[in-house]
Each structure stands twice: as C-alpha cells, then as structure tokens.
Amino acid sequence: MKSLFYPLPLILLFGANFLNAQEELLTKEEAIDLVLENNLEIRVARNTQKIDENNANILNSGYLPTVSANAGGSIDKQDTEGQLASGDTRTADGAETRRYNASVDVNYVLFDGLNRRYTYKSLQERSQQSELEVRQTIENTIVQLFTVYYEVARLTENTKNLEEALEISKDRLKRSRYQFQYGQNTGLDVLNAEVDINTDSINLLNSRQELRNTMRDLNLVLNRELSKQFLADTTVSFVPGLQMEEMHNDAKLNNIRLQIVEKGMNITEYNVKAAKSVFLPTIGLTGTYGWNESSNNSPLAFLIQNTSTGVTGAVNLTWNLFDGGRGVTGIKNVKINYENQELLKKQIELQVERDIRNAWDSYTNALYVLEVQEKNLQTNQNNFNRTNERYKLGQVTSIEFRQAQLNLLNAELAQSQAKYSAKLAELLMLQISGQLLNVDF
Template sequence: MKFNKNKIVLVVLLVALQGFSQGVLTKNEALQIALENNFGIKIANNNLEVAKNNTSIFNRGVLPTVALNTGANYSRNNQSLTFTDRDTGNDAEISGSGIVSKTYNASLGVNYTIFDGLGRKYNYQQLKETYNLTELQVKETIENTYLQLFTTYFQIARLSENTDNLSEALAISNRRLKRAKYQYEYGQSTKLEYLNAKVDVNNDSITVINSKQLLNNAKRGLNVILGSKEDVNYRVETAVDYNKLMNYEDLKTKTLENNSLLRQNKKNIAISEFNIKINQANFLPSLNFNTAYGFNRTENENLINPFGAKLITSDGLNAGINLTWNIFDGGATKTRVANSKIALDNQQILLEQQKVNIENNLKNSWENYRNQLFILSAQEQNVLTNQNNFDRSEERFKLGQITSLEFRQAQINLINSKTSLNNAKFDAKLIELQLLQLSGDIMNVKF
C-alpha cells in the first residue's frame, strides 16, 4: 500500500489543530491546511478535472460511432384474398382469420466522419486552450486564497498584539485604581481621583472585551478559510518579515508576464481565434462513411396465399460514403463568423484595458508600500519616545509630581502609538502581498 506523505502531514496538522486550545498555528501550517481543505480550491480543482475530460479523445469527435438496432414485431390479422381464375375468368376468394406473422430484425452500424472542414481539429485546439484557461483560473483561485488567508491571519496577529497591549494598559489602570483607593481611604487624595481611576478601568475593560470579540470573530473567519468544521482556538505568529529585494521595474516586468488576469485574457483571445476557424469550417463540405450489417427474418405461421413464403430471411453488409456541402445556409454561417470576429476584437480591447488597470493598481500599491514602510519606521520611533515618556510619567506620578490626568494622557499616548505601530507593521505586509499577487509571485512566498 502506498502512503502519501503530504496527506499524512496534513492529517497530523488537522489533528493538532483540533487537539489544542492555545497552540501556535504557524503560517506554513495554515497554508498547507488551506490548500488541501479550502472549499473554493476544491471547486476549482473539480472544474479543472472537467476541462481535462473535455480534451479527451472521447470528446473530440475523431472516433466513429457504433449503434446496434434490434426489434421484433408480432401481428395477428384476418385476411382475405380475391383473385381471377385465368381459365374460367371467374373471381375466387380465399380468406382466413388469426393469420400470424412474426418479424425479427437486427443491425450493427458504424458511422465515421472522414472530413468536416477541419472543424474537429480547431475544436480540439480550442478545448486545449480552454483547459489551459481553467488551469490559470485555478491558479488565480489559489492566489486569492493565499491573499485571503494571510489577510485574515495577519488580522488575527494584529488583534492579538493590540489585545495584549490593551490588557497591559488595563493592568496599569488597575494598579492606579488600587493606589487611588488607598490614598483616598487614608485621606491622601480626593474621591474625584478615585472615581476617575475607576472610570478609566471600566473604559479599559470595555476596550479589552471589544478587542477580544474582534479577535474571536477573526479566528472563526480563518477557520472557514481553512475548511475547518470545528470552532478551533489558537494563537498565531506575530513576527513579520519584509521582502527587501523588491523593486518597481522587476515587479512591472513580472506583472505584465505573469499576472493571472492578463494571462487568462490572452487565453481567451486564443479561444476566440479558434472559434472563428470553427465557424469558418462550415463553409467547407463534409465527407462521411457508414457501414452496417443487417439481419431480417419473417415467419408466417399460416398462409392463405399458396404462393406466399412461410419463412423469409435476409442478411448482408452495406457500406457507403456521403458528401455533404451546404452551399448556402441563408447566411447563418457568415453571421456567426462575423460575430466571432467581433468577440475576438472585444477580447483584445479587454486585454488592453486590463493592462492599464493593473499597471495603475501596481503603481498605487507600490507607492502605498513605500509610504507604509516609512510610516512603520516613524511609528517605531514614536513608540520608543512614548514609552520613555510613559516611564518617566509613571515615576513622577508615584512621587506625586504630576496629576492622574497627566499620567492617564501619557498612558493613552503609549497605547495609541503601539496600536499605530501594529497597524503600520501589518498594513505594510498586506500591501506587499498584494504586490506579489499582481506580479503572479505570491505562491512563491516563503514564510
């Protein structure tokens, strides 16, 4: 018995995914599970199998057709026969009732089209191009799944880090509340300080709850992409690496050569070209060959005609060649050819339109990517600055040198800067993935 190593690995991953509640689901593990279980990919692969079947020899019209026909008839009639006697010139009649006649027949026929104006040839080439188009559609589906998967994966990572930061802020607010409570009880501060600290704890608690809800929703969304039927909980990797080697000219070259939409449109152009030739084939004659072997048997059980045959049998082989040329069909073929040429022109126009749109998307995404990397660098500096400011503010707050409102503001500034850093970090990665999808290179990403 042969075992598929990839299948075994996948089963292990699925069991692991179902078996732990807070294990780490790596990017590679998520990708392997999605590629095997994603519903969209399964449907796309089935469509590819259909396209493969359509290109088989059984769907190309190059094989003969063989038909077997057989039948039997039974008749029981009353008959009468009137004839003139040659010697006397008088009419005489013979009649009978319940005259039974049985007929049996069978034939085996073969039909084959020798020439059909090259229609079969162009139809087969069109089917091959359709199969290639379906392959590109499968590739596009997988690319979209990559982007959808990692968009959701990094959204979970973003929300995980934001939730951790908010939980840390809540812990700081709880310590401040405890301090304010002790100071109020011992008469070292007013009740207003205590109430303000309590309000801030409540607000931070609500923020944490909302963030956790968004995180759980994102995880359930990822389960759908992974094709998981269970509501599995897990942690994800939050580390992000960027492709430092990307440059615009290389991306543009790869996009024009490898973009899935552009390649699909080129296949549609090829299919339209063959469609013209298929329609033009109707202008030419067709030559067909047919042959059949037949057998017939008639049994007459009782006869009223003395010259009739009680048993009649016949069998033999027949063959023939037919030439058909539809010289004029009312202009139907001419119309189909003209319309197929217009369809080809539309596909060529669509290709040019797609090139313009995709190049525009590439330019916009590239500029956004470069800007996002700059924002990421700036936000890293902001976090360092706000962390330093918060640490100093916390020390001064403990010494009573600043008010609780000033301390709270320093805390809010730190939370906001960390959130902005997370957003910039994951936004830059998602834009990078969009660039890789445009260039047809997203499936080569290494995580």
C-alpha cells in the same frame, strides 16, 4: 472611599476564561492547508475545472466513430388468393409471414470542414483557462484569509497591550489609595484613577469582543466550526529584495487576469476558424453488418424461408452551398467577439500597469510608516519608563503619568497596525505580480 468601578472583577473573570479557551496555535501554514482543503469557493472552482477537463477529453471531441445496434421483428397474417399459369386458382387463409432483422451500424465523419478540429482545440484552451481560474480563486482566497488572519493577530496584540494598560492603571489606583490614606494626595487622584480603570476595562472588553468576532470570520473562510478558538501567529516576516522593475515585469508575464484573457482570445480565435467550416463539405463513412430472416407458410410463396447476412459500406458527401446567410452572420459575430477580446486585453493591461504601480507605492509607503512607528514606539516606551520612575518619586502628577501611559498605548496600537498593513500591502503586490503562490508566508 467607595469605588466607582464595579464590573472589573466580572470583566477580568470573563477575560481569563476566554484566554484559557485559546489553546491551539493556528500557524500560517496550517491555515493555508485548511483553506485549500475546505474553502467552498475553491471547491466549486475545482469542480468547474473538472467539468471543463471532461469536455476537453477525446470522448467529447467528435473524432471517434458512433456505433449503434438495431433489431426488430414482425408478424403478418393475410388471406391470399392466386392464379397459377395452368389456370388453377389457389387460396390461403390466414397465411403467416414472419420477418426478423438485426444490424450493427458504424458512422464516422471523415471531414467536417475542420469544425471538429478547432472546436476540440477551443475546448482544450477552455480547460486551461479553467485551471487559471482555479488559481485566481485560490489567490483571492489566500489574500482574504490573511486579511482576516492578520486582523486576528493585530487584535490579539491589541488585547495584550490593553491588558497591560489595565494592569498599570490598577497599580496606579492602588498607589493613589495608599497616598490618599497617608495624606499625600487628594481624593481627586483616586477618582481619576478609577475613571481611567473604567475606560481601560471597557476598551479591553470591546477588543476581546472584536477579537472573537474576527475569529469567527476566519473560521468561516476556513469552513470549520465558527466557535472554534485558536491563537494566531503574531510574527511577521517580509519578502527580502523586492524591486519595482522585477515586480513590473512579473506582472506583465504572470498576472492571472492577463493569462485568463489570453486564453479567452485563443478560444475566440478557434471559434472564428470553426465558424468558417460552413463553407466546406462534410464527408462521412457508414458501414452496416446486418442479418435478416423471413418465413412464410403460404402455399403461394416461392420461398418458405429466407435468411440473409451481409456487410454494407457507403461514403457520403454533404455540401451546404447556401444556408440563407446564417453562416456568414455567425462568422461576422465571432470576429466582432474577437475584437472585443482584444479591447478587453488592452484594458486589463492598463489596469494591471496601474495596479502594480499603486501596489508598489502603497508597499514602500507602508514600510516607511512601519519604520517610523517602531521608532515612535521606542521613544514613547522610554518616555513612559522615565515618567513612571518620576511618578513613583512624586515628581509628576497623575495626569502627566496617564498621558504618558496613553501615548505608549497609542504607539503600540499604531505600530501593530502599521506592521500588518505593510504585510497586506506586500501580499497584494505579490498577487498582482503573479508571485503570491511562490513565496513563504
């Protein structure tokens, strides 16, 4: 009988070449190291943090004085005529006067209404907030990383299960052909077996394609060559002893969104205090060390050359008694902004409360589903083993055998899906509680 299954050798060859390319085992620890080092979003966040650290430096605080140097020179030629006390008149054509000067000026603000103090504190709070934002980016990226990593692991397990299913179908086809040759079944069993091989081969081909695509997604997160092949670790371990009350308390204290909004409130509070500096005076200190020299070749000049050096110091006070109302308006606006920060904090607190409860329910439900699917897998495995033995003895039909095979395959796929779904639910819960970076993956 002519086989209906033509592309099987090509698919198996393609699959074999693909599996041989997978030589490197990418462990979870290595994946985390790579993403922390290479991920572009994390690198951008860290550069932003460096900018905020520079802004919070003492060099940008306004507490240091300013020092400037000045120098200049001029040449002046004049025709002059003068009358002496004796009545004589003297003239000087093209009399030249040269003047040179140099100075070092120092300016320092002694008091600026506390604007400098609170602005500096605001910049320091912003630097700390930026550090928290880097942590938030890292947490989000790690969740993204393991979402894709566990999808690679799941598809790896699925591909293996589909390969085993294909091997079982091939063995069934071989058995059906022998039985047909010896008159123990009809040609319909052979055709059914070939159709099932076609179906299993297509499913395997699609799974391998999906696996390759997901590997590229993971390489993109890791910011490395997209075509790089690797093996994913399919073992999953759960954090033991998690309790709802502890997760709830941790979320209130350590949730990154709450910590960021807290820093935002501190920044706005300092901005309110800095805005009030418009009602206070500014006191400054200036000092100058200068050198001046002038020379004059005019016969009418009293001094032919003059040189002077000296130090000058001054204290100045500026008090803007009324600025047209702009200062009052600014204070009102920053106070409204602070109220908005308080409202935002309350909103985020409610969202975190909801998120941690939802995450806990999803986590416990996912663990229960995993437990049920593991039991279901064991039941289907036992059922397939018994059906396989009876099929070899001719006590069940090929249709019954195929159904037992499909039940086992579906149970394997469902158990794999439940395992990784439960782990991702755990990671999301740990992220909301602020404990994601404190556990082993």
